[in-house]
Amino acid sequence: xxxxxxxxPAHPSSGPPAHAPSGADFFVTRLEALVGWARKNSLxxxxxxxxxxxxxxxxxxxxxxxxxxxxxxxMRFSPRQADLLIVAGTVTDKIAPVLRRIYDxxxxxxxxxxxxxxxxxxxxxxxxxxxxxxxxxxxVDVYVPGCPPTPEExxxxxxxxxxxxxxxEKSRDSRSARFAAEQTS
Amino acid sequence: MTVVADTALSPAAEKLQERLARSPLAGRxxxxxxxxxxxxxAPAEWPALALFLRDDPExxxxxxxxxxxxxxxRRRGPRPRFEIVVxxxxxxxxxxMRVRIRLESPDRPSLPTVTGVxxxxxxxxxxxxxxxxxxxxxxxxxxxxxxxxxxxxxxxRKDYPPGQRWFCAEEDLRIPEWAKDTDExxxxxxxxxxxxxxxxxxxxxxxxxxxxxxxxxxxxxxxMIGYLHRCFEKMSETHYWNxxxxxxxxxNYVSAMINGVGFVRTAERMLGIEVPPKGQLxxxxxxxxxxxxxxxxxxxxxxxxxGALTNFTYLYQNREQIYDLLEACCGARLTVSYVRxxxxxxxxxxxxxxxxxxxxxxxxGFLADVEKLVYGNRIVxxxxxxxxxxxxxxxxxxxxxxxxxxxxxVPYDVRRERPYDFYDKFDWDVPVSxxxxxxxxxxxxxxxxxxxxxxxxxxxxxxxxxxxxxSDDWRVVLPPKDAVYHDMESLIYHFKLVxxxxxxxxxxxxxxxxxxxxxxxxxxxxDGLGGPxxxxxxxxxxPNMAAFEKIILGGTVSDAVATLGTLNIIAGxxxx
Numbered sequence: 001x002x003x004x005x006x007x008x009p010a011h012p013s014s015g016p017p018a019h020a021p022s023g024a025d026f027f028v029t030r031l032e033a034l035v036g037w038a039r040k041n042s043l044x045x046x047x048x049x050x051x052x053x054x055x056x057x058x059x060x061x062x063x064x065x066x067x068x069x070x071x072x073x074x075m076r077f078s079p080r081q082a083d084l085l086i087v088a089g090t091v092t093d094k095i096a097p098v099l100r101r102i103y104d105x106x107x108x109x110x111x112x113x114x115x116x117x118x119x120x121x122x123x124x125x126x127x128x129x130x131x132x133x134x135x136x137x138x139x140v141d142v143y144v145p146g147c148p149p150t151p152e153e154x155x156x157x158x159x160x161x162x163x164x165x166x167x168x169e170k171s172r173d174s175r176s177a178r179f180a181a182e183q184t185s
Numbered sequence: 186m187t188v189v190a191d192t193a194l195s196p197a198a199e200k201l202q203e204r205l206a207r208s209p210l211a212g213r214x215x216x217x218x219x220x221x222x223x224x225x226x227a228p229a230e231w232p233a234l235a236l237f238l239r240d241d242p243e244x245x246x247x248x249x250x251x252x253x254x255x256x257x258x259r260r261r262g263p264r265p266r267f268e269i270v271v272x273x274x275x276x277x278x279x280x281x282m283r284v285r286i287r288l289e290s291p292d293r294p295s296l297p298t299v300t301g302v303x304x305x306x307x308x309x310x311x312x313x314x315x316x317x318x319x320x321x322x323x324x325x326x327x328x329x330x331x332x333x334x335x336x337x338x339x340x341x342r343k344d345y346p347p348g349q350r351w352f353c354a355e356e357d358l359r360i361p362e363w364a365k366d367t368d369e370x371x372x373x374x375x376x377x378x379x380x381x382x383x384x385x386x387x388x389x390x391x392x393x394x395x396x397x398x399x400x401x402x403x404x405x406x407x408x409m410i411g412y413l414h415r416c417f418e419k420m421s422e423t424h425y426w427n428x429x430x431x432x433x434x435x436x437n438y439v440s441a442m443i444n445g446v447g448f449v450r451t452a453e454r455m456l457g458i459e460v461p462p463k464g465q466l467x468x469x470x471x472x473x474x475x476x477x478x479x480x481x482x483x484x485x486x487x488x489x490x491x492g493a494l495t496n497f498t499y500l501y502q503n504r505e506q507i508y509d510l511l512e513a514c515c516g517a518r519l520t521v522s523y524v525r526x527x528x529x530x531x532x533x534x535x536x537x538x539x540x541x542x543x544x545x546x547x548x549x550g551f552l553a554d555v556e557k558l559v560y561g562n563r564i565v566x567x568x569x570x571x572x573x574x575x576x577x578x579x580x581x582x583x584x585x586x587x588x589x590x591x592x593x594x595v596p597y598d599v600r601r602e603r604p605y606d607f608y609d610k611f612d613w614d615v616p617v618s619x620x621x622x623x624x625x626x627x628x629x630x631x632x633x634x635x636x637x638x639x640x641x642x643x644x645x646x647x648x649x650x651x652x653x654x655x656s657d658d659w660r661v662v663l664p665p666k667d668a669v670y671h672d673m674e675s676l677i678y679h680f681k682l683v684x685x686x687x688x689x690x691x692x693x694x695x696x697x698x699x700x701x702x703x704x705x706x707x708x709x710x711x712d713g714l715g716g717p718x719x720x721x722x723x724x725x726x727x728p729n730m731a732a733f734e735k736i737i738l739g740g741t742v743s744d745a746v747a748t749l750g751t752l753n754i755i756a757g758x759x760x761x
Contacts, residue, residue, distance in 0.1 A: 048384060050391050051413055051757055052438035055482070056519055059508075062501040077386040094333035095391055095412040097355035098383050124431070127416035128340050128349050129332055147431075148519055 032168050039083075039109070040162040043072035046082035046106065048099060051089030053116040056148040065151040070158050079105040084161070085138075088148075090118035091131045103138045111164075111171065113157050114140045116148050123147060139171045197280065198222035204244055208237045220454070220694045221272070223283040228296035231286050235302040238273060238282075246273035246282060248597075249584040250697075251706065251723040252309035254317035258343040260712055261691075266291040269313065270708065272695060272723070276581065276595060279602050283695065288319070295320035305584025308731040316341040316418075331411035331760055334359045340419060347419050361407045364395045376404075379742070383412050387490050387746045390756030392730070394745070401741045406734040413756040421720040425686030426452050426526050429720065434520040436722060437758040439482050440475035440701040442468075442511070444758075445524040448722075450605065451696040451707040452526045455689050458661055464528045464654035465606040470541060470644050471514070471523070473637040474507045477548065479701030479753070480588075480630040487627070487750025488559065491568045491743075496558055499551045506547060510540050526687055527662040528655030538645055545638055545645075552634060559627070569624035573736050573748030576621055583735070584728035587703025589752065592629045593621035599699040611643045626751040661687050686715020702726050702753055724758035 045067075049057055060067050067073050076082040079102045091099055103112070114134055117123035120143045122132035134140060141164060144157045172178070201224070202216040210230055217223040226234050238246040250272040257264040267288040274281050288294035298321040300307045310321045311330040318339035321327055329336065335357040338345050364378050382393040393409035417436065421429045433448040434441035446468050453460065460468070481504055485497035508518040513534050515523040523530055534540075559565050575585070580593035590597055598615045600608040616632035618625035655662045663682055664675035691713040697706035703725030710719040729752050737745040 051415075052435055052441075052520055054390065055438055058482075058501065059505065059518075062505070063498050064502065064505045077384075090413060090415050092333075092412060092414055093350055093353045094358070094414065095383060097353060097358065098391075098412075101355060102384060125415050125420065126348055127420055128345070128347060128351075129336075129414045129416050130350075132350075150518065 033166070036166045036168055040165040041071040042074075043070075043084040043111075043158070043161075044074045044076050044082045045072055045084040045086050046076055046079050046102070047086050047088060048102065049086075049088045050091060050095065051118065053088035053119070053148040056151060057086065057088040057115065057154065060151045060154050065155065067155070067158070070155065070162070072158060079103075080107060082106055083110050085110065085112045086115055086154075087112065087119045087134050088115040090116075090123065090125060091134050092129050093131055094129065096131050096134075096137055099134065100137045111141045111161055112138055113142045113144065113154075113161060115144045115154055115157070117145055118147070120145065139177075141171050195222065197282075201244075201282065204241065205237075208234075208241065210234055210237065219283070219692075221281050221283045223285055225285045225287060228286055228288060228294075231284070232297050232299050232302060234284065235299045238284075239302055244275065245277050246275045246280075247581050248274040248276055248586075249303040249305040249309075249728075250274050250281065250704065251708070251721070252306055252313060253708075253721045254313045254319060254341065255710060255719050256317065256341065256343045260710075260718060265289050267294050267317065267319070269296070269319065270721075272706070272708070274704075276597060281695070281697075293318060293320055295322055297322050298324040300324060303584070304582050305728050305731065308727060312727075315339070318342070326407075328359060329411075331414040333357060333411070340416065345419075347416070347423050359409070361395060363405060364397065364407070381742070381745075383409070387749060389486055389749070389754060390759075392749075392754060392756065392759075394734075394749075396737075396742065396745070398742070403737050403740060403742065403745060406737055406745075408730060408734050410730060410756075411760050413760040415757070415761065417722060417761040418720060421717055423716070425715045426689060426717065427687065429717070430524060431520065431522045433722075434522055435757055436724060436761060437479070437701055437705075437726075437755045438520060439755055440472075440479035441520045442471045442475040442523060443479075443698070443700050443705065445522065446472055447696070447698045447700065447705045448707050448720075449524050449526045450698065451694055451709045452687070452689055454696055455692060455694045455709065455711060456526070456658075456661055456687070458527055458656045458658050460528050460656055461653050462607075463649050463652045464656075466644050466648050467514075467529060467533055467537075467654060468524065469606050469608070470641050470648075471511065471521075473641045473644075474510065474541075474544070476637050476701055477634045478504050478507050480634050483701075483750070483753040484555070484627060484630055487623075487747065487753075488565070490746050490750045491565065493558065493562070493565060496555045499554045503548050503551050506544055510537075510544060513537075513540060525655075525662065527658060528653075532654050538648055541641065541645055545642060548634075548638060552631065556631065566624065568743070568747050569622065569627060569751070570620075571622050571624075572740060572744040573623045573626075573751060574621050575732070575736055579732075579735075580621065583732035585703065585732060586725050586728070587700070588626055588629045588633065589703065589729050591616060592618045592625040594619045599697055599704055603697075605698060607644065607647075608640070610647075611640050613639050613643075623747050623751045688713060688715065689717070697723070700725055700758075702729065702755065702758070722758075722761055724761060726752075726754050726759040730754050730759050 114120045119134050122130050142157045142161050144153050201222045215225040238244045252271045255268045265287045269286040271284040313319045315329040315331050333353040335353045336351050376399050378397045380395050382388045383391040391412035395407050396403045397405040430445050433444040436444045481500040485500035488496045515521050575593050577594045580590050596615045596617045601615050613636045616629050659678040664678050668675035669679045689711040693710045695708040697704050706723035708721040709717045712718045
């Protein structure tokens with residue numbers, strides 16, 4: 001260590017901007033808008049990929065379509081670290097309680113994208129073992145049609161969800177919860 | 186149209202009859218020469234017959250292909266209510282055969298299990314129990330396998346309504362009895378039971394593995410499947426032949442095209458029609474491209490699981506480019522629904538050949554990149570070499586087919602052993618490895634991709650520049666739109682086909698092709714109406730996955746993850 005240390009030149013960003021008009025280094029916004037802006041650009045998806053849509057979801061994550069352009073490439077396989085549940089593929093009655101458990105384990109605030117017609121409505125599996133839409137058990141924010149949807153459609157769904165988050169709109173309850181509320185009221 | 190004759194014995198069936206004459210069961214088994222040599226047997230005789238068929242030096246039916254039920258409730262003719270159909274294959278003699286077991290008791294039919302003779306039968310029998318309610322006496326683990334455990338009734342019986350669902354709560358999901366018992370080795374503090382899945386990044390889809398560990402070693406394991414049971418077989422009983430093609434594409438959704446080809450071949454052979462050479466070549470080329478896509482996902486995902494992320498992006502680039510070709514042909518990327526009974530949905534685009542040739546130029550580059558990263562990589566070699574070993578005898582006993590069987594040293598490839606379309610005209614090799622470990626499976630798949638490209642190159646060389654892709658039998662294929670608008674006859678054919686479906690002659694048939702994971706078979710029973718009376722899909726994943734809980738014994742959990750990757754389990758095909 002030298003005896004006479006020289007001070008380093010100041011980092012250009014550490015001082016006040018050179019040409020800023022005086023008194024303008026702050027701005028006014030609503031807290032919700034700021035939080036919403038931050039949230040919508042850093043979604044952490046939990047890919048609940050069960051079937052064919054999961055392969056298309058891999059396409060969206062792969063370099064060609066590159067979901068990271070929308071700030072949501074950090075896939076988390078633990079629901080406790082995720083705030084966006086992407087249900088990609090058919091949900092059967094056997095996996096439905098597992099899906100509900102995963103949704104319950106996610107911390108608030110959380111959103112759900114139902115990717116593909118199977119997750120949205122059961123699709124063309126009008127059958128004895130297939131849940132006729134995941135909104136029977138969990139709330140859904142964006143439904144993506146298609147069997148499977150193209151990557152562009154999923155990206156569009158994420159953009160729609162970003163708008164929804166930015167506007168601070170609340171998610172609706174699941175179909176079964178709404179049904180239960182109607183029955184008790 | 187030819188009607189499958191129920192009477193005349195084929196030469197293969199005659200030979201089988203001669204061999205049976207020497208067995209202690211002679212005279213108690215009827216022989217039929219349908220599409221395959223068929224034996225009919227009473228339930229009590231079945232285990233003895235199975236033992237004879239497996240061990241007799243002139244039979245040697247060593248590969249257990251399939252076992253499933255048929256419900257004859259609504260079928261014409263004097264038949265018992267239930268039948269069980271078993272398909273066997275003889276590797277030394279390269280021959281399939283069928284055993285039909287008649288079950289007379291209508292409500293709860295029972296028969297002895299053959300798990301002692303054919304270990305591969307275990308899961309097939311569980312499936313038949315689940316979907317038909319057959320009671321296999323002596324079965325080691327007779328529980329539901331596809332439907333959840335709160336399910337009431339047996340879904341593939343003809344009197345079960347296709348849309349009847351049952352509510353399943355979390356506590357209804359079955360946990361094996363041995364896993365509940367926590368103090369199996371009390372005092373040994375390191376014994377513990379872990380549950381991997383159903384939603385776990387290493388399970389690729391939804392599979393549930395319950396394993397008991399002693400330290401790091403797996404001492405007992407059981408796999409739970411059925412989380413993606415989408416009722417394929419029930420759905421196909423309620424649809425017309427051509428409407429089933431989209432369902433087939435969603436069986437093995439990683440190589441969708443091959444499934445459709447396999448299914449329509451069954452219908453075409455029952456109808457006795459031929460697809461023109463151009464149509465066959467398009468099917469071949471796109472099937473081989475699909476095989477490349479399948480292996481790309483298998484290898485890429487497997488390497489991701491063991492920590493090598495880069496390869497996935499290289500391999501996935503292949504897929505994206507093949508998607509472009511498929512999209513140009515039919516408009517869809519993944520689930521193509523491109524084949525129809527008698528041909529294809531539409532003709533290929535004009536630039537099909539140059540597009541395919543361009544693909545053949547780019548794919549080897551990506552494969553070489555992966556090879557460079559993987560082949561000499563110490564970590565990959567340590568994780569894959571010597572883990573998940575399946576010996577030749579085990580692979581055969583567990584009913585494995587496809588790359589799994591070939592990596593264990595058996596050169597059984599349906600494209601070679603029973604060539605369909607143009608495969609016998611091309612020059613290509615069946616890659617085989619003797620090691621039977623995870624690395625061998627990786628190597629076999631890499632080589633198969635190269636062989637697929639070789640096949641595609643030769644197919645493109647003889648690809649006709651013009652000509653029809655569809656059969657001109659208008660009882661099967663929709664007439665051209667132009668003719669429909671201007672010609673009464675064509676309009677009638679069009680109307681009848683759309684409203685009533687294809688009238689496939691009554692009979693039964695099993696056709697099998699080489700899918701991405703092995704022998705992909707479709708067994709159809711037709712009663713002459715627009716849709717199949719019964720359609721059975723033999724998904725190659727099913728026996729492979731049944732063996733998983735045996736392969737991983739003695740290894741660590743991290744080995745099990747690597748092994749699951751090389752098994753290439755596609756849940757859509759596994760659970761159907």
